[in-house]
Amino acid sequence: MIEHGSGAKAGSGAKAPAATSDADDNILVVRDLYVSYATRSGSVAAVRGISFVVPRGKIVAIVGESGSGKSTTSQALIRRLASGGRIDSGSIEFEGRDLGPMSERELRSIRGGRIGFVPQDPSKSLNPLMRVGDQIAEALRLHLKLDKAAAATEAVRILDEVGLPDPDARATQFPHELSGGMRQRVLIGIAWACNPQLVIADEPTSALDVTVQRHVLDNIDELVRRHNTSVVLVTHDLAVAADRADYVAVMSNGEIVEQGTTEQVLSSPTHEYTKKLVESAPGLASRRLTPSLTALGEQQQSSAGKLFTHTRRAQPAGLAAASGVAASAASNGADSAEATNILEVSNLVKTFALRRQGGGSQVLRAVDDVSFVVPRGSTFSIVGESGSGKTTTARIAARIASADSGTVTFDGTDVTSLSGEALRQLRRRVQVVYQNPFGSLDPKMSIEKIIAEPLRAFRVGDRTHRAEVARELLEHVSLSPSLAQRRPTELSGGQRQRVAIARSLAIGPELIVLDEPVSALDVSVQEQILQLLVDLQVQFGLSYLFISHDLGVIRQISDHIAVMRFGKVLEAGTAGDVMSNPQHEYTRELLAAIPGQRAV
Amino acid sequence: MTQVKAWAGYLLPKLGQFLFVVVATYTLVFVLVHFLPGDPLIAALAAKGGASTVIDPAELDALRVQYGLDGTLWQQYFGHLIAAARGDLGVSISTGVPVTEMIARAFPFSVQIASLALLFGVTSAVLITFLAYAAPWPWLRQLLLQIPPFGIAVPAFLSGLLLISVFAFTLGWLPSAGARSFDAAILPAITLALPVGALFFQVFSSAVLEAQNSPYVFTAVAKGVPPRRIFTKHLLRNALLPSITILGLLIGYLAGGTAVVETVFSRDGIGRMTVNAVLARDINVIQGVVLLVGAIYALVNLLVDVAYGFIDPRTRIGGGVPSRARLGAKK
Numbered sequence: 041m042i043e044h045g046s047g048a049k050a051g052s053g054a055k056a057p058a059a060t061s062d063a064d065d066n067i068l069v070v071r072d073l074y075v076s077y078a079t080r081s082g083s084v085a086a087v088r089g090i091s092f093v094v095p096r097g098k099i100v101a102i103v104g105e106s107g108s109g110k111s112t113t114s115q116a117l118i119r120r121l122a123s124g125g126r127i128d129s130g131s132i133e134f135e136g137r138d139l140g141p142m143s144e145r146e147l148r149s150i151r152g153g154r155i156g157f158v159p160q161d162p163s164k165s166l167n168p169l170m171r172v173g174d175q176i177a178e179a180l181r182l183h184l185k186l187d188k189a190a191a192a193t194e195a196v197r198i199l200d201e202v203g204l205p206d207p208d209a210r211a212t213q214f215p216h217e218l219s220g221g222m223r224q225r226v227l228i229g230i231a232w233a234c235n236p237q238l239v240i241a242d243e244p245t246s247a248l249d250v251t252v253q254r255h256v257l258d259n260i261d262e263l264v265r266r267h268n269t270s271v272v273l274v275t276h277d278l279a280v281a282a283d284r285a286d287y288v289a290v291m292s293n294g295e296i297v298e299q300g301t302t303e304q305v306l307s308s309p310t311h312e313y314t315k316k317l318v319e320s321a322p323g324l325a326s327r328r329l330t331p332s333l334t335a336l337g338e339q340q341q342s343s344a345g346k347l348f349t350h351t352r353r354a355q356p357a358g359l360a361a362a363s364g365v366a367a368s369a370a371s372n373g374a375d376s377a378e379a380t381n382i383l384e385v386s387n388l389v390k391t392f393a394l395r396r397q398g399g400g401s402q403v404l405r406a407v408d409d410v411s412f413v414v415p416r417g418s419t420f421s422i423v424g425e426s427g428s429g430k431t432t433t434a435r436i437a438a439r440i441a442s443a444d445s446g447t448v449t450f451d452g453t454d455v456t457s458l459s460g461e462a463l464r465q466l467r468r469r470v471q472v473v474y475q476n477p478f479g480s481l482d483p484k485m486s487i488e489k490i491i492a493e494p495l496r497a498f499r500v501g502d503r504t505h506r507a508e509v510a511r512e513l514l515e516h517v518s519l520s521p522s523l524a525q526r527r528p529t530e531l532s533g534g535q536r537q538r539v540a541i542a543r544s545l546a547i548g549p550e551l552i553v554l555d556e557p558v559s560a561l562d563v564s565v566q567e568q569i570l571q572l573l574v575d576l577q578v579q580f581g582l583s584y585l586f587i588s589h590d591l592g593v594i595r596q597i598s599d600h601i602a603v604m605r606f607g608k609v610l611e612a613g614t615a616g617d618v619m620s621n622p623q624h625e626y627t628r629e630l631l632a633a634i635p636g637q638r639a640v
Numbered sequence: 641m642t643q644v645k646a647w648a649g650y651l652l653p654k655l656g657q658f659l660f661v662v663v664a665t666y667t668l669v670f671v672l673v674h675f676l677p678g679d680p681l682i683a684a685l686a687a688k689g690g691a692s693t694v695i696d697p698a699e700l701d702a703l704r705v706q707y708g709l710d711g712t713l714w715q716q717y718f719g720h721l722i723a724a725a726r727g728d729l730g731v732s733i734s735t736g737v738p739v740t741e742m743i744a745r746a747f748p749f750s751v752q753i754a755s756l757a758l759l760f761g762v763t764s765a766v767l768i769t770f771l772a773y774a775a776p777w778p779w780l781r782q783l784l785l786q787i788p789p790f791g792i793a794v795p796a797f798l799s800g801l802l803l804i805s806v807f808a809f810t811l812g813w814l815p816s817a818g819a820r821s822f823d824a825a826i827l828p829a830i831t832l833a834l835p836v837g838a839l840f841f842q843v844f845s846s847a848v849l850e851a852q853n854s855p856y857v858f859t860a861v862a863k864g865v866p867p868r869r870i871f872t873k874h875l876l877r878n879a880l881l882p883s884i885t886i887l888g889l890l891i892g893y894l895a896g897g898t899a900v901v902e903t904v905f906s907r908d909g910i911g912r913m914t915v916n917a918v919l920a921r922d923i924n925v926i927q928g929v930v931l932l933v934g935a936i937y938a939l940v941n942l943l944v945d946v947a948y949g950f951i952d953p954r955t956r957i958g959g960g961v962p963s964r965a966r967l968g969a970k971k
Binding site: 118122157166169 | 853854855856858859860861862863864865866873874877878951952953954
């Protein structure tokens with residue numbers, strides 16, 4: 041690989057062995073590539089002078105977080121940028137020919153024919169109105185000039201090769217009839233259909249469940265071996281790169297800040313950013329996070345005089361009998377007057393009626409006889425893949441949804457059938473933080489209003505008091521109070537999620553249900569948010585019900601873990617037991633699927 | 641068998657809606673006509689014979705029976721409804737001809753220009769959209785996208801007269817009026833196609849340009865598919881989905897919206913018949929026409945719903961998947 045960015049002359053990088061060998065061994069050579077987007081406020085540089093090579097038959101991973109320019113790079117490699125994008129300078133040499141000055145017609149014969157592309161989002165990247173077999177056959181007919189029948193037969197063979205069961209029936213189906221993993225396999229099939237020399241895979245598995253991700257990546261590995269394809273693997277997940285790539289290039293702010301063989305980059309990262317990335321990648325080296333020192337310090341002083349204690353005292357006597365002392369009790373570490381388990385759910389069942397094709401209905405047991413307890417002041421996590429029923433369980437536990445049967449006991453009181461005002465009062469003690477910080481904040485409201493809204497809803501304090509609380513909360517979630525008058529659109533994803541957490545804290549809850557709170561965030565931001573959650577837990581004596589699909593994240597925050605699949609809890613226990621001594625086959629499969637195990 | 645049941649389960653409620661719309665339309669017109677101040681028959685006779693017409697009460701009663709306007713309101717309401725269901729819409733007060741017969745005579749002329757207008761309008765909308773899609777320069781694309789709104793902005797009596805003066809009087813290529821020959825339908829159809837095509841274009845072009853940035857189009861580009869094929873194979877059908885709804889509305893609009901064009905080109909047709917009926921206060925004809933337009937409207941919407949199922953496999957009922965595939969899915 042060509043070392044660039046740290047002052048080394050192009051082509052003389054000592055780190056990457058491939059760079060010293062003959063240029064003919066490199067299928068792709070990118071030199072000093074600059075890409076920018078035209079926006080209303082002028083041109084914005086997205087990629088700023090990157091250089092790298094892809095050796096024949098090797099996998100090169102481009103790793104970076106959102107906004108690093110990695111996706112732009114992948115699109116530039118087939119010269120198809122989003123509208124407004126242009127390649128300003130530099131060269132992209134594919135098999136010795138620069139793609140830059142090529143005509144669209146020439147490019148078309150290369151795209152799909154000699155360079156395959158696996159796009160990011162399998163749910164949107166297939167034409168919804170075209171049978172999947174036809175979508176593969178289209179590429180075959182264009183580049184290999186197969187006739188209709190031959191292309192159809194070959195498409196079925198390809199579907200078989202990418203691991204779709206019953207391929208000739210699948211070929212006649214439409215994308216919506218396939219699962220996410222299957223759709224991604226179809227897209228991989230399209231990319232490999234014409235046996236290209238190079239495949240660019242842009243986040244090929246980021247939308248998939250972890251066990252599916254593993255199978256899909258295995259499938260890519262196999263295709264690479266069998267066809268001796270070179271791959272540019274664009275990913276935000278360092279652990280995936282560690283497992284699969286021969287070389288890694290780390291991008292940040294449109295530049296490659298570090299590159300070399302995977303071992304070099306991961307075992308001895310030299311650039312500051314890479315170090316940070318390696319440290320925070322949950323798959324690579326995760327452990328239970330401990331509260332930071334400042335949090336422990338604040339815990340002591342938060343016992344009296346703070347605005348939150350006002351909030352808590354202002355609760356009506358009825359429901360909040362126990363919670364009035366929650367703050368002080370938790371901070372003293374005493375649990376005298378309260379139930380030891382803040383939340384107990386037993387035998388929850390929730391069914392949904394699904395309308396089947398051809399009429400009739402089928403009953404789906406989304407939650408099937410689920411029981412667990414959340415000890416006060418601890419984090420109970422539910423881990424599972426999509427469709428496991430984990431979110432439905434959490435919604436029932438928070439009394440947002442109701443169960444068909446079973447009971448939810450909060451702080452010793454049965455809250456299963458609360459309704460109306462009593463249910464509303466329960467919201468003071470149980471709050472929820474959602475996955476998507478872009479959708480869960482009203483874009484028209486100021487940050488201060490968003491955070492203070494729960495207070496307004498419960499008529500706590502006057503306007504100035506609420507503004508003060510909002511500012512104080514901003515400090516607690518490590519945001520500058522100067523953001524108070526901004527709108528959510530001006531904030532980054534991580535900042536927004538901090539605002540959502542601050543809002544959930546405003547009314548002084550005891551239990552917070554966190555539904556995939558970090559899944560939409562970059563890894564380095566994930567770690568910060570998780571650390572914040574751990575700190576706040578000690579500061580305010582909170583209990584968490586934490587939902588995630590990511591065992592790496594779960595490991596960082598949980599005291600107890602329950603593994604769910606198809607609506608049932610397969611296994612539950614302390615975090616240590618479940619992670620180190622899994623009893624159920626599926627848990628072992630989940631653990632084995634965590635990427636990043638090859639590297640460490 | 642299950643498939644038949646599925647289709648029945650899908651269509652029966654829609655058919656119910658269809659009947660409801662037709663009956664509701666009838667009821668609304670009935671209420672409007674009968675609760676307007678003044679006796680409808682006297683108003684119609686006055687319009688026919690001048691304000692000073694004197695009618696003998698006995699003769700008036702006979703006329704009431706003749707035009708089906710005798711009896712209580714309930715008798716009239718249900719009597720007319722049952723008669724309409726049998727295809728009898730009463731007799732025109734101003735001409736004495738059965739309304740069904742009048743409609744049957746005028747309807748083909750309107751259908752002719754309406755379907756031609758739809759054809760012209762939709763074809764040119766798709767064509768301009770394709771040109772805008774394939775335009776190599778942004779300014780050309782912008783220019784093309786700005787043209788169709790003119791079709792809405794220019795009123796039909798103006799565009800119609802312009803077309804007549806150029807193509808009929810100056811060039812002499814096409815007749816300016818009448819409905820006897822096929823080429824007489826071309827100018828009115830173009831006049832009508834302008835707003836229809838423009839409205840369709842607004843929805844269709846924005847759907848295409850939006851779909852153009854969608855990931856599946858990126859996939860197609862990355863496959864090496866040339867632009868024209870991307871348009872026909874990938875964009876067209878996807879963009880048709882939102883456009884079909886507006887197409888249904890436009891057909892409904894055409895069913896009753898031919899009045900101005902038929903007047904300008906002095907053609908026979910439903911629109912002109914309606915105008916005349918309104919001027920003559922001929923309530924039987926008005927009721928018949930409104931009922932017809934309402935039925936067409938409801939029928940088109942029914943067809944649109946069914947068409948969705950054919951275009952979009954996600955909304956398809958039963959049997960969209962070969963049985964083998966369904967067996968595979970169960971595994």
